[in-house]
Structures are given as structure tokens and as C-alpha cells.
Amino acid sequence: MANLSVNIGGLELSNPVMTASGTFGYGEEFTPFIDIDRLGAYIIKGTTLNPRQGNDYPRMVETPAGMLNAVGLQNKGVDYFIERIYPRIKDYKSRLIVNVSGANVDDYAETARRLHPLDGIKAIEVNISCPNVKEGGMAFGTTTNGAASVTRAVRQAYPDKTLIVKLSPNVTSIADIARAVEAEGADSVSLINTLMGMSIDVEKRRPHLSTVTGGLSGPAVRPVAVRMVWQVAKAVKIPVIGLGGIMNGRDAIEFMLAGARAVEIGTANFVDPAVTMKVIDFMEDYCRRHGINDINEIVGCI
Amino acid sequence: MANLSVNIGGLELSNPVMTASGTFGYGEEFTPFIDIDRLGAYIIKGTTLNPRQGNDYPRMVETPAGMLNAVGLQNKGVDYFIERIYPRIKDYKSRLIVNVSGANVDDYAETARRLHPLDGIKAIEVNISCPNVKEGGMAFGTTTNGAASVTRAVRQAYPDKTLIVKLSPNVTSIADIARAVEAEGADSVSLINTLMGMSIDVEKRRPHLSTVTGGLSGPAVRPVAVRMVWQVAKAVKIPVIGLGGIMNGRDAIEFMLAGARAVEIGTANFVDPAVTMKVIDFMEDYCRRHGINDINEIVGCI
Amino acid sequence: MKQVKDFIIIDNCKSGDSYCRMVLSPADGSRLPEMLPGQFVEVGVETSGVLLRRPISINDVDYEANTLTLLVRNAGRGTSALMDMKSGDRINLLLPLGKGFSTEAPQGAKLLLIGGGVGVAPLLYLGKVLKNEGFAPEFLLGARTAADLLSLDEFKSVGTVHVCTEDGSDGVKGFVTAHPCLSEAYHRYYCCGPAPMMKAVAAVARRNGTDCEVSLENMMACGLGACLCCVEKTVKGNVCVCTEGPVFNINELTWE
């Protein structure tokens, strides 16, 4: 059988398949359907320094081949996570990665600092692409300076362990942002977060989401995500994690061919809670069919 | 019956429904299915100063709820258009709008200048968002300076008649670009052009398109397009034309509620060549059902 | 234990173009999992323009026949595709989801099950379970017209049925809250239907001090408590309707 293990900035994964933050809860919700230990890694909910109630309902609407969400980082804060949730989920064999968000640079750094001592957490993914995080009216993830400043602060607060920065697709040049966070010491970049979108109920003449705009995910965004992964993989030397609309094994391989070393699966978990296992199975089968000994061979290979 | 007529920067349309450039040929292809005279306007193929062969086949691939194209502005040039095509299509009652592209600022201006004298052409739509138009490695449409310089040159070459500038969605802030072209005298902006995307044949391990990347259109992009129309309509005073994934009357109304004064229908023409007529019918019916006397009342009304 | 499983459609009986009643059995012949009244399933729909599963209440369960029944209203793309399915077709379900209605009550307690439109769906199974546990459940069913009163005969076989229609074509004319039976004393109301109806029933319950449970239909993506899309504001903050509900006691909610 082919080797599926990959290395993401020092972190060894048994295979390239991870779950995307905010779509997999804390993993426990999926234990009836999958063996979490078989995942390369599982990335859990966006965590912030302080508890957040998130946005008002409605937070979700379906769109053609996609969905808009406006959850708004509802979570109980990093301390609650460390005390109450972490002990329950720290012992899976699979890598546990926490997704970190913040309202300002210090919040990001402080959250990372509190997570740093925990042995069960192998890496953090810093979300600089959340529509609720403002810097001069613009999200950190949409300027090279903003992205660099968050990365610099978190890198200091979170030394030696793997630091992944998750990029926003709502930019003119995502390769520029990727280069900026690489320069500040990120070990890896993951992309894409959601595209900013909007949908209106024409009969009621009002937006479907309480927040008017929200984040678009699902298969609709895949062509944009694959293109961005391809651009970023050519622009940086650190490993790239690809996501955005992966619904099955074929789609996951598409991202790896575009240049991703690993992939994350988001919205697809809602459609089929066992999808991650099927993606791993497909990868094994794909390697066999194509005579590939090591999945790393196909990364960026088009 | 409600008033459906709208005014786009001085150009009066009998209703808000137009066809999107590159998806409607020269209109003639659709005469078996629709009455062109019933359209608010029809925007024809992207026209350049010199003839272009376009890109190699394959130029198209279907994606979830969308398609990628890489036609690359295949056309016989503005002079051929004026001599051979214009005489055939100039006499429809509906407004004829030519979509103009260029390889540099002078090409844009010269093409516009040659079209200016033609009485049958009521407006031009300047496409500053074509992936094949380069300026210092970046398309004109992705920087405020680039967008402004094209608009300035075309405005000079094309005075007094309606000048629409078509914006690229592949930017961090489309509102900034819209403001820049408004400042240079554009009478209207239309958005969105295609999102840059990519798709890979994983069995053959090569991109589906000869050009690797292409432009994403169709319902998949609609939430992004609606959001951008909403942002731009708040940012500028000139009328906004909305497009991107409109498949039916409901979708068209969604764009108008987001702030569009008129709409363009693109990919949907491939799915149902009579779709434009159905959209106009829906608008009439919608106004009746909602007791709207003038469709202008609903523009931006959420 | 939650599971995701293919089912075979044993029967799909349409009432006009508006409703269908689907009888399903596991495709692999396995036994149905235990399901509680008020729980729901997430149905996978393979049709153009539908990505996410659609939440549908458990209308009835027959463990002997190993069948599960759903009652579906044609509300849009997904449900209209369900209307068109034929016996023998396969369909994928995620089930059982959510917490159900409380079925404990003092012996002999008078219980009123109030349903509006397709909201009657979970009340059939609830009524049967309550009857099995020795209660004599009563139903108060409302609909726009007599034609929209679903499964009336089945409800009658479980208990007394009070009827309201908006146009007066059957039973009392008007909304369920106009029905005289609400002036009687009940131990608890169970209510499922359009939000305005549930809010009106909740107001009646609060006024006359009756315990009241309602079943919410918030928009859902995952159905598993993972996406946090389906939240309802409660006295404990935002909670997931798919895991903490869909049934809530009105005291937990922040209505009015």
C-alpha cells in the first residue's frame, strides 16, 4: 500500500485528510460515523480568548452548490476549552489542531500562548480571515501588513510547535498574503476560508442572514479554491493545506495535484458525516490504480 | 402594468433585462427562441481592436453549479464588426451595447473611438476584467489606478454616449475600484465578470482548460456577485448593473434588491435560450403580486 | 446511536401536489434504531439545486413491520423531489436526531397535542407512544382547509380529535387558539406548527399555567450539533436546536 503520510511544517500526519474548523464541532459529534483516529488531523472549532455568543439566527442559507454561514465564532473561550473540552478529546491518536481567532493582535497571541503548553495539541491554525475580526475596517487577512502582524505576534507566543495560518480568499492576490505570513515564520498556510457572499429572500425583501453577508462554502467555491492553492503553492516554500468544496476523494486529489500537501474537509461533513473516511479510502485506491508509492509524489504534479 | 423601464446613465431601457457579453453571441443565434426587441438591451461579444483567435481548445469545463471558460476574446476585430456584423444587427428596437476589451489603454480608446460614430450603438461596456489583458502583470481591473486609466482614456474617446465599465470580482475591495471609475466619468458599472478558477482532471493529472485557469460563471458565483453589487451600490452614485449566476426571474430581482438598476444574464442563456423572456415575465408578475408600480422602487430596497 | 443509512421506499402516497407520506425500511434489512417521538431524520435529496440534507420529523414508527413514516409538505426544491420519489427508490437518512417530547406525566394527566399544517407530523407517533403509556391523548389539529388536514383517520384511531380550519370547511372556524377545548384544563400542551401558531399557543399556555412543549423548525445544516447554524436564543444563551431540541419547553425559550 502506498505511503499516505505527509509532513506539515514538522507535524507528521498519517494521511493528508483533516477536518475544517467550524464544520466538525469538537470531533465528538462524529464518533458514531467515523473513526477519528484514522484522520490525518482534526481541526476543531474556532476558539477565541473570551467567550462569544456568535451572531443572531438565521445564520445559514443554502445557495447553488453551497451554503452561506454567519455563525460568528460562537465558542466558550480558550479557558473553558482548556479546562472542560480539551481533557475529553486530547487522547485520540489523530493530531488535534485548534483553530484560533481574535479581535486584535494581542487576543490572538494570548490565546496561542495559553494553548502552547498542552501536549495534546500539536498545532494551531490561525484564522486571519474571519469577517468579524476588524483592523481599521478590514480583516487582518486582506492586507499583507495585517496578516504579517498577526503571524509575527502568534509566532512569538507559540514557538517550536507547528503554526498554520489560514488565508482569506477575498483578496486580489492571495500569493502576496501567503508570502507575507511565510516571511513571519508560519510553518504552513491553509486556504481557503469562506468567500464573502450574500443572499436575499425576494418575497420577504430582506437578507437571508441576520448579518446580511456571510461566508460561502461548499462545492460552488472549489474552482476558486483550487486556483488559489495552485497560485500559493508556486509562491511559497512552506507546505500548503488545501480546502474549499471538497466533497469526495476525487476533489481531495484535485487539491493535491494543484499543490496542496494536505486537505481539509468542511461542508461535506454536513452532507455525509462519514465522508472523511471515504476520502482516505479513495486516496489509497487512487495511489494503487495509478501506481503511486508515496502520495507526496503527486503534490503539485500537473 | 408596472413600469419596468430604467435609466442607465442616460440610456433608457424598456426593462432591466440585458444579455451578458460572450454568452449571447451577436444576438442572432437566439432569434429562434426569443424576441430580441423585448430585451432591455443586448450586449454582444467582447470586441478588440485587432482580430483574436482566442485560446486553444479545451476552453470550457463544467463545475458544481457553474462553468469555467477560457475563450480568450476570440473575435474578428472592431473593423470587421463595424463593416460586416453591425449592419446585420443594428436595427433591433432593443438597445445594442458593444463590450470592448483591449491589450493596453490605447487599444481600448481606439476601439471605443471607432464605435462612437455608429448610431445603432447606444452604449459601450468596457471590460477591464479579462484575464488576458495585462498591465505590469496585473489586469487593469484589479487596481484602482489601472481601472481609472482605462476609464479616463475611453471616456475621452467616447464622449456623450453611455459608458459602462465592467468590474472584476477578483479583488479585495470592489467598491474602491467602482469609486475610481466613477471618478473618471463612467456612467455606470456592471459586475461581476467571472471569478478566476481552475479545475483538474485527476485521472489524466492535467488541468481541464488549455490555459490552466479560467473564468467561473453560473449560479455558483451568485452569492458573491450579489454581495459585491450590494457593496458597490452603497459606494457609488452611478447606476449599477448586476450579474453573475442569474438563472431566473427570482435571481434577477435579488440583484435589484441588492442595489442593481438593471441585470445581465449570461450562462443561463446556455441552459435555456429563452430565459431572458421568462425573466421579463417574472418581473411583471412580481410587481403585480407585490403591488409595485415602478420597478425602480425596489432597487436597493432591503 | 446515530447512524447514516440507506432506506428503501416501501410506499409514497401523495395527497395532491402538496403532501406525501413516505413509508421507509432499511435497505440492508437491519432493524430500525430506537426512535423517540419528536426526534427527526435528515434526508439526503439527490436533485439539482440541493446540497444539504433536509430535516423531517418522525411521523410514525412500526418496529414490527420495521418501517418508519415521514409526512412531507412540498415546500421547495428538496421536498418536491421527495414528492416525486417512487416505491422501490433508495433514500439516505441520518437518524435518529435531536431530543424528543417528554412522555412522563402524572397518571391520568390530560394531554393535548396541538398541530398546525404539516406540524401534525410528529404528533402521530407521540400520540401513539402516550397512548401506549396509558394516557388518553387528545389532538387539536388546525389547517387552512379541510383538504389540508392530514392523517385525520389515523389520529382518530389514537384519541379524541378536535379540528379547526381557517376557512371553516371542517371543525371550528379559525386558528387553533380559537378552539373552545383550550378553555379546559390540561396537564400539558405539545405543539408543532408554524411559528406564529406556536407562539400563540405558548401565550395561551403561559396565561393558563399549562406546561407546554413546542417543536422548532430552525434552518439546519449538519443536524449533529457541529455547525452551530440552527441556534435558538434560550435562557441559557444560544443553543443548537438539532441537539438540544427540536423540542423545547416554552420556559426555556425567550419568546416575548
Place this chain on the structure above:
Amino acid sequence: MKQVKDFIIIDNCKSGDSYCRMVLSPADGSRLPEMLPGQFVEVGVETSGVLLRRPISINDVDYEANTLTLLVRNAGRGTSALMDMKSGDRINLLLPLGKGFSTEAPQGAKLLLIGGGVGVAPLLYLGKVLKNEGFAPEFLLGARTAADLLSLDEFKSVGTVHVCTEDGSDGVKGFVTAHPCLSEAYHRYYCCGPAPMMKAVAAVARRNGTDCEVSLENMMACGLGACLCCVEKTVKGNVCVCTEGPVFNINELTWE
């Protein structure tokens, strides 16, 4: 005149999981438009993951019965949904599209219709039309195995049939270009099948100076000449296969 129209499926006969033969008639009872052999239709497919219409050749037309036949290979999402359709179902077609094969030839001309796999589809109607015009068309049909030889009996009722299979399970073993009949003199080859097969036949035709028309299957979006997606490089530059083709004389193409 091109039209977009609903059709009713009169019959949909599957061969295994790989092919189906669909007989269609206009849903409104109107007469079929005139269709030429080699022309095609664009089929609207209502299933998840399919947006654009799918181009399918006209396999047969029966003006008396007012029916149109399509022969479809299960190649992916859209065609597999077509496989699952049942008689009585509705389907929307855009038709007739493209230019067909040339049917003029000197009286008594020997004509060979070469088809591979589902590429045999347009050759049945072409053969019938040629026969009607007084020719004695011959067929050279290739497939992977005997089971993949489609509509063999129907072809035999129109003219002499030569057969090749890759595994030798019927006729000559090997590709069509290995068949001895190609050493005979023909006035024209008509060819439809996988690109490598058409290129090999074109090479034979060029070598022995036979006139040769091929039917291309470029990816299409609109089918109307509007989108310029389906272009083929020809001696006249990029031309639309959907309007200038799908049939081309090999002299127009830039193959090799």
C-alpha cells in the same frame, strides 16, 4: 428552425448499466422538425451536479410515428441520470443543432459508415437516409466486446455490416482500421467514434485518397454558436463545432 421543447419518453431501453436507447416524442403532440443525419440535440438534465445541457446525436427519426431516438452511453453524471429515466417522464431538448453529413454522392457510390462504441449513434439515421436515396451503405462497427456492439440488428436491416471487436468476441479482432474491408475502394467514409479511432480512419482515408467525414465530440456549452467554447482548429482558424460541425471533412481539419 431550432427550437427548445419538452418531449415525453415513450420508451427507455437499457443495455446493462452502460447504454440506453431512448425513444421520444414532443410532449405537446406537435410534429417533429426536420432533422438531418449527423445533427444533434442538447438535452436538459435535471440532476444534482449538472448545469449545462448534454449534446447527443440523433440516432434515428421516425416522422410517421413522430418519434426521435437517442442512443446514450453512461459517461458520467448527466448521462447516468438519463439512464434512470422512465417512460412517461419529461425531458427538454434543444434541437436540431449543427450541420449533418453530406448525403450527395455519385449514383451507386460505395459508402462506408464507420462507428466505434457509442459513436455508432448517428450512423443509423445516416444509413437509413442514404439507403432511401438509393445507395447501399455498408457499416464497419467496432467495439470493445461483442456486448458493446449496439443496435446490430437494426444496422443489418439497413445494409451490410462488418464487425470488429478489440477482444475478438465478434467479427475481426482488433481496431476498425485492422478490418480487411478498408482495403476495398469506397467513395467516402463517414466516421464517428473516439478521437484516436477517427484519427486512425482519417489517416487511412488520406493514404488511399478516400473522401472522409468525421463527427467531432468537442465539449459544448450553448450548442448555438454563441459561447465559442467548442472550437476546433481548422484550416479556416477556430470554428464552432456546434454550428460548423459536428461533422467535418477531414480536409478542413488540421489533424497531424
